[in-house]
Every structure is written in C-alpha cells, then in structure tokens.
Amino acid sequence: MNLPKDFLDEMQSLLNDDYEKYINTTDNEPFRGISVNRIKTTPEKLLPLLPFDVQKSPFYDDGYYIPSDVQGIGNLPLHHSGAFYVQEPSAMSAVELLDVQKGDQVLDLCAAPGGKTSQIASKLCGTGLIWSNEVVKNRANILLSNFERMGIANGVVSSCYPEVLCERLSGFFDKVLVDAPCSGEGMFRKNPDAVSEWSREHVISCANRQLSILNSAAECVKPGGTLVYSTCTFSYEENEGVIKAFLSDNPDFEMGDTGAHFGRKTELPCAVRITPIESGEGHFAAKLLRKGESTTILPSYLPNRDRKNNGLYQTAEQLLSDIYTELPDGILTIVKEKAYLLPKCLPDINGLGVIRSGVLVGEFRKNRIEPSHALFMSSKPSSLKRVLDLTANDTRVSEFLKGLEIDCDSENGYTAVAYCGIIIGFGKCSNRRLKNKYPKGLRI
Ligand code: SAM
Numbered sequence: 001m002n003l004p005k006d007f008l009d010e011m012q013s014l015l016n017d018d019y020e021k022y023i024n025t026t027d028n029e030p031f032r033g034i035s036v037n038r039i040k041t042t043p044e045k046l047l048p049l050l051p052f053d054v055q056k057s058p059f060y061d062d063g064y065y066i067p068s069d070v071q072g073i074g075n076l077p078l079h080h081s082g083a084f085y086v087q088e089p090s091a092m093s094a095v096e097l098l099d100v101q102k103g104d105q106v107l108d109l110c111a112a113p114g115g116k117t118s119q120i121a122s123k124l125c126g127t128g129l130i131w132s133n134e135v136v137k138n139r140a141n142i143l144l145s146n147f148e149r150m151g152i153a154n155g156v157v158s159s160c161y162p163e164v165l166c167e168r169l170s171g172f173f174d175k176v177l178v179d180a181p182c183s184g185e186g187m188f189r190k191n192p193d194a195v196s197e198w199s200r201e202h203v204i205s206c207a208n209r210q211l212s213i214l215n216s217a218a219e220c221v222k223p224g225g226t227l228v229y230s231t232c233t234f235s236y237e238e239n240e241g242v243i244k245a246f247l248s249d250n251p252d253f254e255m256g257d258t259g260a261h262f263g264r265k266t267e268l269p270c271a272v273r274i275t276p277i278e279s280g281e282g283h284f285a286a287k288l289l290r291k292g293e294s295t296t297i298l299p300s301y302l303p304n305r306d307r308k309n310n311g312l313y314q315t316a317e318q319l320l321s322d323i324y325t326e327l328p329d330g331i332l333t334i335v336k337e338k339a340y341l342l343p344k345c346l347p348d349i350n351g352l353g354v355i356r357s358g359v360l361v362g363e364f365r366k367n368r369i370e371p372s373h374a375l376f377m378s379s380k381p382s383s384l385k386r387v388l389d390l391t392a393n394d395t396r397v398s399e400f401l402k403g404l405e406i407d408c409d410s411e412n413g414y415t416a417v418a419y420c421g422i423i424i425g426f427g428k429c430s431n432r433r434l435k436n437k438y439p440k441g442l443r444i
Contacts, residue, residue: 001026001188006200014236018277025276029068030189033089035115036062038122039151039378040422041083049078049392049420058262059280060092062122075444077397081422082149082377087115088190090263090280093272094179094230095119097258097287102127104174105345109162109217112139114146116179121152126329129345130155131173133165133353144356145442148374151423153330153359154343160353162213166220172347174294175226178217180210182231182238186275186282207237214246218253223292226256230285234275239284240268246288256287303333303342312339312369316361319369323414326383330358337364373439376416376426386415387423388434400425400436403443408434 003026012019034054036043043062047054052070057063066073073079073086095116100106100123108117112134121130132147132155134140140159147157158165183203184194214229221227229246231238247253255270263272263280271286305313313332316339320327330341342358349357359378362371381387388408390397396406400417401424408415408429415429417438427434 001192001195003188003195004198007185007198010236011234014234015275021277022275026189028189028276030281031089031276031279032066032068032070033057033087033092034064034066034084035060035087035092035119035122036064036084037082037118037150038062038125040081045421046078046083051076057089057092059090059274060096060119062119063087063089063092065089077401077419077424078422080149080401080442081419081424082151083422085115085118085146085150087118088232088281090186090274090278090283091115091232092119093260093263093274093280093283094177094228094285095123097260097272097285098175098177098226098228099259100124100175105129105172106131106175106177107169107173107217107220108132108177108179109165110134110179110181110213112136112143114143114150116177117143117152118146118150120177121150121155124154126154128154129343131158131169132156133158133160133162135159135161140355147356148377151378153328153341153378155358156343156346156349156354157356158349158352158354162216165352166216166218168352169220169347171220171222173220173225174222175228176217176221177228177230178214179230180213182206182210182233183235184232185234186232186280189276190281203235203237206233207235207242210238210242211245211249214242215249218246218250218290221290222294223290224294225290227253227288227290228285229288230283232281232283234273234282234284239273239286240266240271243268243271243286243288252291253288254291256289258285258287303331306334309334312364315364315367315369319362319371323371323375323385324379324383325385328359328379328383332361338362339364339369371414371426373425373437373442376423379416379423381416381418381421381423384416386410386413386429387418388415388429389418389421392420398444400427400434400438401444403436403438403440405436406434408432
C-alpha cells in the first residue's frame with residue numbers, strides 16, 4: 001500500500017522500534033469481527049450456529065474474530081435477527097473501557113451506524129437507558145434501523161448537535177461515549193479511500209472538531225460518571241493531544257484507569273492504542289472521570305395520558321394483550337398516529353431531534369392498529385402467545401426473508417417468526433398461512 005510520507009513519519013515517531021513491524025502489516029488483509037448481542041442470545045447459543053469459525057477477541061468480552069474471506073454475512077438469518085453485529089475487533093475496545101453496568105444511563109454521542117451502541121445495549125440488556133445520537137440525519141436513520149434489528153427497547157435515537165443535546169441533558173448520564181469522527185488512519189487497509197483523503201491539514205481540523213465535541217460531552221456526565229473518548233486513528237494530535245487539551249480546559253475531570261489488558265500503552269495512563277501489530281485495524285480509547293459524588297437526577301418526562309385518546313389507548317392495549325402472555329415493560333404513550341412503549345427513566349426529549357424513543361408499538365389505521373416490526377424484534381419469544389420457530393434448514397426461512405407468504409401451524413393472529421429460537425420478524429397467521437410483514441426495505 002502506498003502511504004503518504006507525512007503519515008509514515010508520524011508513525012515512525014509514534015512506534016519507534018515497532019515501526020518496521022507496522023510496515024510489514026500494511027498489505028495484509030484487514031481484521032474482521034462480530035460482537036454478540038445478549039438482548040437476543042448468548043455466545044454459547046450463537047457460535048455453534050454460525051457457518052464459519054470464530055476466535056475470541058482480546059478487546060471485548062463478547063467480541064470474536066471472523067475469517068477475512070466470509071461473504072454475504074449481512075444476508076444470514078442470524079444477522080437479520082440481530083443476534084450479532086459485524087464490527088472491526090479493535091473498535092470494540094472503547095465500550096470495554098466504558099465499563100457499562102446494568103441500570104446505567106448511557107449516552108453514545110457519535111453513534112452511527114451503531115456498533116458501539118449495540119455493545120452498550122447488550123451490556124445493559126434491557127435495564128437503564130441507552131441514548132444514541134448521530135448528528136448526520138441520514139446516518140441517524142441507519143442507526144435507527146440497527147437499533148431496531150438489535151431489539152433495543154430501553155433507548156432513544158436522536159439527531160442533534162452535541163452542544164445542544166449535552167447542555168439540555170446536563171449531568172444526566174452515568175457513562176458517555178464520544179467515538180469521534182477522525183482522519184481514519186486505522187481504516188487504511190479496509191478503505192483505501194481514507195488514504196487519499198489523508199493530509200496533515202485534515203488531521204489538525206479533525207483534532208479541533210474532536211476537542212469541541214468532547215468539551216460539549218463533558219457537560220452531560222454526572223459527577224462521579226465516566227467519559228470515554230475514542231477514535232479509529234493513530235495520530236498523536238487527534239488522540240493524546242485532544243485528551244491533554246481537554247483536561248486542561250476541564251479541571252473537574254481526571255484520568256481514569258483503563259483496566260485494559262490489551263493494546264499498547266501510551267504516555268497517558270488513561271489511554272490505550274491498538275495497531276495491526278496488536279491484531280486490530282486501529283483504535284485509540286481514553287477513560288476520563290468526572291470528579292465528585294454521584295447524584296441521582298430524577299427523570300422529568302412523565303407523559304400524561306390524554307383522555308381524548310382513550311379509545312386509541314384501549315386499541316393499543318388490546319393489541320398488546322392479544323400478542324403477549326407477559327406484557328413488555330414501558331409506559332404506553334400515543335403521539336399522533338403512533339403508539340410507543342417508553343423507557344421509564346426518560347428525560348424531557350422535546351427539541352432534541354429525537355427520531356425514536358422506546359419501542360414503536362404500531363401505527364393507527366382508522367380504528368385499528370398495525371403492529372410494528374420493531375415491537376416483535378424487541379420481544380422475548382417466551383413472552384409471546386404465538387411464535388413460529390423455524391430450524392436452520394427449513395426452506396421457509398429464506399422465503400420469509402424474501403417477503404413471501406409461508407405455511408404456519410400456529411393459531412390465527414399476529415405471530416412472531418423465529419430462526420433457531422431468535423425472532424427475525426412477524427406475520428399474520430390465518431388458516432395455516434402466514435401473511436408476511438417483513439419490512440420491504442430489509443428483504444433479501
Ligand atoms: N460509534 C459509531 C459506531 O460504533 O458505529 C461510529 C461513529 S463514527 C467514528 C463518527 C460519527 O460522528 C459519524 O457517524 C459522523 O457522522 C459523526 N459526526 C461527524 N461530525 C460530527 C460532529 N461535528 N459532531 C458529532 N458527530 C459528528
């Protein structure tokens with residue numbers, strides 16, 4: 001690979017004796033990986049079902065390397081089910097440093113397409129709150145699609161400027177992740193276009209933007225909370241340089257202990273760098289702590305049931321009791337023609353570019369409600385009245401994913417469709433045939 005001389009000079013001064021080792025990796029195949037989604041499954045259940053071998057990653061508890069020549073992974077039924085997320089292995093390291101605990105309120109500030117959000121949600125496993133923000137609107141829609149595929153119910157997806165979001169949600173989050181836009185030096189093997197876009201000027205402008213995003217993020221971290229900064233670049237200016245400038249601007253923050261047993265040490269004890277020498281494409285992650293005692297801030301968004309919508313509430317409740325044996329968590333709310341189940345610890349979301357809060361239950365059409373794909377994707381099979389569970393070699397799996405009608409032996413009504421016990425969508429069963437409700441945009 002032909003790399004810019006200025007970049008190579010920087011790598012030489014960053015890696016010293018290891019520089020030659022790095023150069024010897026530049027023409028190798030990029031590392032690829034998956035992270036397991038515990039909302040849907042466990043590694044013990046998932047790994048034997050995969051049609052390729054995997055190897056445990058050192059960067060994340062539920063991360064695995066996959067062979068570099070795996071083709072068509074996005075078309076696998078297990079991918080459609082949200083059982084795993086395809087992610088570069090070293091990119092998983094930042095969430096390891098974030099140390100998410102069940103019940104945490106977590107912000108992923110630069111979240112699209114959603115790899116790290118998926119890891120955070122898997123760690124929360126339905127508890128607490130995951131707020132995923134992406135400033136670029138069309139990327140926020142991709143984030144939402146992944147959010148739904150992974151079956152995340154306890155979350156918010158927004159498209160808002162970091163400074164607006166973080167000021168309004170001041171001191172709200174236990175954990176905040178800033179996976180900042182960067183010059184992408186760790187993407188060179190995967191995406192050669194990143195090489196042609198690289199320049200010294202670009203590195204400096206990225207560093208300025210990163211510091212500004214990180215300064216905004218600081219505001220919404222609770223006292224006693226954690227802020228993790230990460231990039232997929234090697235550059236000193238965009239990494240150590242940003243952290244040092246941030247700490248000098250924000251004396252209420254201090255360096256945390258990475259706790260990392262992977263990657264390369266940096267001059268900062270709170271940060272770790274991963275290069276292809278350490279078997280990752282390239283990542284930097286730093287852990288910062290906000291000084292002070294943790295305080296609990298009560299959520300301020302408690303939607304009132306509007307009495308003029310009583311009929312709509314009853315229709316939505318009827319739908320839920322028709323689908324579930326055990327009703328899902330969440331506060332049923334109706335906004336315009338849609339019903340949602342909102343997470344219990346939600347702050348005031350107005351004016352924050354929210355494109356989804358909680359789970360979309362369904363959309364009202366005249367006097368009835370049409371359930372949503374997202375509602376079934378976030379449901380546990382054991383909580384549902386009707387599930388058509390298809391085995392790995394059942395031809396109905398690909399027919400269903402193509403949007404075709406299939407045979408169904410359940411009783412009449414809305415029925416979840418599962419692949420090896422993991423829900424992939426739903427349909428409406430009538431006289432032993434399932435009318436397919438798999439969304440058109442997701443069909444194979
Ligand atoms: N965390 C994501 C994941 O794991 O899938 C990847 C995030 S990517 C490295 C950085 C994101 O920051 C991009 O989606 C980009 O659109 C967004 N971004 C670009 N400019 C930004 C800005 N000024 N403020 C906040 N985010 C920005």
